[in-house]
Amino acid sequence: MTDSPMLVVVNDEEQYSVWWSDREPPAGWRPTGFSGTREECLDHIEKVWTDMRPLSARRDG
Numbered sequence: 898m899t900d901s902p903m904l905v906v907v908n909d910e911e912q913y914s915v916w917w918s919d920r921e922p923p924a925g926w927r928p929t930g931f932s933g934t935r936e937e938c939l940d941h942i943e944k945v946w947t948d949m950r951p952l953s954a955r956r957d958g
Contacts, residue, residue, distance in 0.1 A: 903938045905931040910951035913942045
């Protein structure tokens with residue numbers, strides 16, 4: 898694992914991931930405003946991503 902700065906990113910389906918802070922997120926992903934070590938970012942995601950279903954599945958269900 899690395900201590901390089903990371904970002905929490907989210908896509909249009911409200912799915913979260915981590916990405917390197919010195920790179921542009923891939924197409925379809927945007928920064929959430931949270932950054933830190935990989936572990937800090939994963940801890941943040943665990944707190945905020947409370948429903949793992951994609952947004953489209955939550956709307957339909």
